[in-house]
Amino acid sequence: xxxxxxxxxxxxxxxxxxxxxxxxxxxxxxxxxxxxxxxxxxxxxxxxxxxxxxxxxxxxxxxxxxxxxxxxxxxxxxxxxxxxxxxxxxxxxxxxxxxxxxxxxxxxxxxxxxxxxxxxxxxxxxxxxxxxxxxxxxxxxxxxxxxxxxxxxxxxxxxxxxxxxxxxxxxxxxxxxxxxxxxxxxxxxxxxxxxxxxxxxxxxxxxxxxxxxxxxxxxxxxxxxxxxxxxxxxxxxxxxxxxxxxxxxxxxxxxxxxxxxxxxxxxxxxxxxxxxxxxxxxxxxxxxxxxxxxxxxxxxxxxxxxxxxxxxxxxxxxxxxxxxxxxxxxxxxxxxxxxxxxxxxxxxxxxxxxxxxxxxxxxxxxxxxxxxxxxxxxxxxxxxxxxxxxxxxxxxxxxxxxxxxxxxxxxxxxxxxxxxxxxxxxxxxxxxxxxxxxxxxxxxxxxxxxxxxxxxxxx
Numbered sequence: 001x002x003x004x005x006x007x008x009x010x011x012x013x014x015x016x017x018x019x020x021x022x023x024x025x026x027x028x029x030x031x032x033x034x035x036x037x038x039x040x041x042x043x044x045x046x047x048x049x050x051x052x053x054x055x056x057x058x059x060x061x062x063x064x065x066x067x068x069x070x071x072x073x074x075x076x077x078x079x080x081x082x083x084x085x086x087x088x089x090x091x092x093x094x095x096x097x098x099x100x101x102x103x104x105x106x107x108x109x110x111x112x113x114x115x116x117x118x119x120x121x122x123x124x125x126x127x128x129x130x131x132x133x134x135x136x137x138x139x140x141x142x143x144x145x146x147x148x149x150x151x152x153x154x155x156x157x158x159x160x161x162x163x164x165x166x167x168x169x170x171x172x173x174x175x176x177x178x179x180x181x182x183x184x185x186x187x188x189x190x191x192x193x194x195x196x197x198x199x200x201x202x203x204x205x206x207x208x209x210x211x212x213x214x215x216x217x218x219x220x221x222x223x224x225x226x227x228x229x230x231x232x233x234x235x236x237x238x239x240x241x242x243x244x245x246x247x248x249x250x251x252x253x254x255x256x257x258x259x260x261x262x263x264x265x266x267x268x269x270x271x272x273x274x275x276x277x278x279x280x281x282x283x284x285x286x287x288x289x290x291x292x293x294x295x296x297x298x299x300x301x302x303x304x305x306x307x308x309x310x311x312x313x314x315x316x317x318x319x320x321x322x323x324x325x326x327x328x329x330x331x332x333x334x335x336x337x338x339x340x341x342x343x344x345x346x347x348x349x350x351x352x353x354x355x356x357x358x359x360x361x362x363x364x365x366x367x368x369x370x371x372x373x374x375x376x377x378x379x380x381x382x383x384x385x386x387x388x389x390x391x392x393x394x395x396x397x398x399x400x401x402x403x404x405x406x407x408x409x410x411x412x413x414x415x416x417x418x419x420x421x422x423x424x425x426x427x428x429x430x431x432x433x434x435x436x437x438x439x440x441x442x443x444x445x446x447x448x449x450x451x452x453x454x455x456x457x458x459x
C-alpha cells in the first residue's frame with residue numbers, strides 16, 4: 001500500500017507542471033516539450049485528467065517553505081498558543097502582531113494561495129469543457145478541484161479579509177491580475193457554493209489510499225467549519241452531524257490521532273516519505289530549541305491527567321529554560337507513517353458542541369464536548385453549566401485540542417471577537433485591533449492599482 005501511495009505521489013509531482021500549464025495562445029506554437037503534454041490534451045482521458053488533480057494535491061503538499069507552512073505556523077505564533085523562539089525578524093512580526101506590508105512571509109501566504117487557486121481554476125475550466133471524460137470521473141475530479149479552491153479561499157479571506165475573487169482560468173490572466181477586492185461575504189458565498197457542489201459530486205468512499213484525497217465528508221466537514229464561522233449554527237450542526245453520523249470516523253487515543261492510518265483523519269495532505277511538515281518544524285534534537293513551542297500558559301491549562309498533554313507535549317530544558325515541545329507528530333525526518341492532517345473528526349465534535357450551545361441545546365453540547373474529553377482521559381463537564389460557561393469550556397477545549405494546527409486558535413480569537421481581550425493583554429505594547437487582518441502585500445498593491453490596503457497598514 002505504501003509503495004503504491006509513493007508511486008502515485010511521485011507521478012503527481014512529475015506531471016504537475018505539465019497539467020497545470022497555462023492555455024494562453026502563443027504567437028509561435030512550438031508544441032510541448034517531449035516530457036509534457038499540451039494543456040488541451042490533459043482533459044481528454046480519465047487518466048490524464050486525474051493527473052491534473054493529483055498535481056494540484058502535490059502543489060498543496062509543497063515542502064517546508066510551501067503552502068502548509070505559510071498557512072499554519074505564522075498564524076499559530078500570531079495567537080497565544082504558540083511561542084516563537086527564533087530570531088527571524090519577519091517571523092517575529094507575526095509573534096508581536098506587528099506585521100509590515102513588506103513582510104515576505106505574509107506575501108508568500110497570498111502568492112501560494114493564489115497559485116493554488118489558479119491551478120484549480122484551470123482544472124475546473126478544462127474539466128467542464130471536456131466531452132470525452134466518463135461522467136462519474138468528471139464529477140469526482142470537479143468535486144476535488146472545487147473543494148481545494150474553497151479550502152484556499154477559506155484561509156485567504158480569514159487572513160486578509162476582502163480579497164480578489166478569481167474564478168476564471170489563465171485565458172483571462174490579465175483580467176484576473178487587475179481584479180479589485182471582493183467582500184468577505186462574497187468570498188464565503190463562493191466557498192459555500194464550491195463546497196455544496198463538491199459534496200454533491202464526491203463519493204462517500206475515498207479515492208486511492210490513506211485518505212489523501214477528499215471525499216464527500218471532507219466537504220461536509222469544511223462546510224461545518226464555514227457555517228460556524230458565519231454563525232449559521234443550525235447548518236454547522238447539520239453538516240457536522242453528517243460527518244459524525246457517517247460511521248466512517250472515530251476518536252482513537254491521542255497517541256494515534258496523527259498517524260496516516262488513523263480513523264480520526266477526514267483528509268490529510270500526503271507526502272512521499274511519511275515525515276510531515278509539522279514534525280520537521282516542531283521536533284528537534286534534545287539540545288536544540290524548537291523554533292515553535294507551546295506557550296507556558298497553554299501548557300498549564302491542561303489538567304494533569306489529560307492524555308493530550310502527555311502525548312502531544314514534551315517539556316525539554318535547555319540552558320536552564322524549559323520549552324514545551326509539540327509532539328503531536330513524532331517523525332521529524334527520514335521515513336515514517338505521518339502525513340499532514342488537515343481535517344479530523346475531533347474538530348467536528350467541537351464544532352457541533354459550539355453550534356448546539358449557541359442554539360441553547362446545552363445537553364447536546366455537553367455530549368459532544370464530553371466525547372472529546374473522554375478520549376483525552378477526562379471526565380465530562382458539569383451538567384449545570386450555563387450557556388456562557390459551556391461556551392467558555394468549549395473555547396478552552398478547542399485551544400487544548402487544536403493547538404499548533406492550521407492556525408485554529410488565531411482564527412478562533414478573531415471570529416469570536418476575543419482577540420482584543422486576549423492578545424491585547426498579552427502584547428499591550430504591540431497589539432492593535434487592526435492586527436486581526438494581515439496586510440495586503442505591498443508587492444500586490446503596487447502591481448494591482450485596484451487593490452486597497454487593510455486598515456492600520458500603509459498602502
